[in-house]
Amino acid sequence: xxxxxxxxxxxxxxxxxxxxxxxxxxxxxxxxxxxxxxxxxxxxxxxxxxxxxxxxxxxxxxxxxxxxxxxxxxxxxxxxxxxxxxxxxxxxxxxxxxxxxxxxxxxxxxxxxxx
Amino acid sequence: xxxxxxxxxxxxxxxxxxxxxxxxxxxxxxxxxxxxxxxxxxxxxxxxxxxxxxxxxxxxxxxxxxxxxxxxxxxxxxxxxxxxxxxxxxxxxxxxxxxxxxxxxxxxxxxxx
Numbered sequence: 001x002x003x004x005x006x007x008x009x010x011x012x013x014x015x016x017x018x019x020x021x022x023x024x025x026x027x028x029x030x031x032x033x034x035x036x037x038x039x040x041x042x043x044x045x046x047x048x049x050x051x052x053x054x055x056x057x058x059x060x061x062x063x064x065x066x067x068x069x070x071x072x073x074x075x076x077x078x079x080x081x082x083x084x085x086x087x088x089x090x091x092x093x094x095x096x097x098x099x100x101x102x103x104x105x106x107x108x109x110x111x112x113x114x115x
Numbered sequence: 116x117x118x119x120x121x122x123x124x125x126x127x128x129x130x131x132x133x134x135x136x137x138x139x140x141x142x143x144x145x146x147x148x149x150x151x152x153x154x155x156x157x158x159x160x161x162x163x164x165x166x167x168x169x170x171x172x173x174x175x176x177x178x179x180x181x182x183x184x185x186x187x188x189x190x191x192x193x194x195x196x197x198x199x200x201x202x203x204x205x206x207x208x209x210x211x212x213x214x215x216x217x218x219x220x221x222x223x224x225x226x227x228x
Contacts, residue, residue, distance in 0.1 A: 042218030
């Protein structure tokens with residue numbers, strides 16, 4: 001186990017709804033990244049937060065937003081859900097400031113299904 | 116890396132034998148990092164091994180080692196003495212910058228008893 005937890009494990013929503021996914025990082029991990037992993041594919045970077053500020057974003061529309069809190073927890077919010085948003089959503093935390101050399105510790109993911 | 120490519124969607128190996136997973140990448144950066152991650156069925160993704168591009172020596176972690184060919188932009192993973200617990204998806208990855216980790220499509224490895 002990596003010490004990173006995510007909730008809920010599974011979630012079913014309908015198109016147009018909004019969803020909030022949660023992640024709890026290890027204590028001391030100031031950086032958290034969120035990824036979308038479609039079935040049979042590798043994870044795609046959504047965005048990263050460092051000390052409660054967005055620190056980089058992948059090719060995802062603004063309806064994907066996030067928050068990071070001082071207690072090492074974070075959220076991924078997705079508005080106006082689309083069928084293609086169905087995927088496994090992973091969060092990954094790392095110690096210290098963002099850096100290419102820092103090991104990322106992944107959570108087990110939230111499986112989102114949009115009907 | 117700008118792109119990471121894994122050309123082997125699936126592989127299998129007999130227990131105790133050796134298997135090599137391939138990865139190629141494309142980057143314009145002079146210094147960068149490369150990673151192999153393992154994602155077991157229904158379990159969390161974990162880091163297997165990490166290579167810093169400026170280091171010429173190939174990284175090794177117990178039964179896992181890499182063959183890093185910088186000029187060819189190749190980064191393969193060798194698993195020696197394969198065990199049933201090695202059955203998983205394996206992803207090659209490299210950051211595009213300090214935060215944008217790029218993953219390949221993955222290789223599904225099955226270790227057969």
